[in-house]
Amino acid sequence: MKVLVTVKEVAEADDDFAIEGTDIAEGDLEYDLNEWDDYAVEAAVQLAEAGIADEVVTVTVGPERAEETIRMALAKGADRAVRVWDDAFEEGFSDVAAKVSTIEAVVEAEDPDLVLGGVQAADTGFGATGVALAERIGFEHAAVVNDLEVDADAGVAHVHRELEGGVEELTDVDLPAVLTVQTGLNEPRYASLRGIRQAQRKEIDAKDLGDLGVTAGDVESALDITSMYEPESESDAEMIEGDAGEVAGRLAELLRDKGVSA
Secondary structure (H helix, E strand, O other), X not given: XXXXXXXXXXXXXXOOOOEEOOEEOHHHXXXXXXXXXXXXXXXXXXXXXXXXXXXXXXXXXXXXXXXXXXXXXXXXXXXXXXXXXXXXXOOOOOOHHHHHHHHHHHHHHHOOOEEEEEOOOOOOOOOOHHHXXXXXXXXXXXXXXXXXXXXXXXXXXXXXXXXXHHOXXXXXXXXXXXXXXXXXXXXXXXXXXXXXXXXXXXXXXXXXXXXXOOOHHHHOOOOOOOOOXXXXXXXXXXXXXXXXXXXXXXXXXXXXXXXOOO
């Protein structure tokens, strides 16, 4: 049984950041493995440790810089990784449809029995990639999975899902399937020093669209970012400055104006 895990490198901005064009300045960003995808990697590795999965492969759509993040997934137990990047992504690689078209080609090449991914990404928060991928490739799908058991012999995944309004659902999903997982599904492990060293020798298969038989037109983005700016904020808060007497006097004045009395 082969498990394919979709992983994403996400960017987190500093508290103070600058905007350059339609993006946050590169120097104000720090990159890491998407939190939800970390749980998906752990789930796949646990399936391998239990003898259910024969191979765990990760796939990401990202530039060469993302290999450092991918190696963390390899250090935690994934067997190998596929990284896809192409100049065609420069203007629209955040577009869900473009990503799905790319990952679809990887799924076709890898032929996995199970695709795992995080239910959403920390940067965009769309929560649409897994659902759209399942629809495109014709796999069964379940989202917001917070407990998982796989019966490979029966070709079934027993999943527990957290739904709106506190409703919990137990359901069986026939394999092959796409499952998007919630935080709390497991306890993601830390990458050991030995695992980090071993990850340096594991394969990262870098591909472009041509390698996958995908054209630039297939990943043309319908998303057009026209501008980025910090939203203006309005507040009635007043910062009171001065010594203790001045602050106390101004505070008493404000309280009287608000009708607050002893």
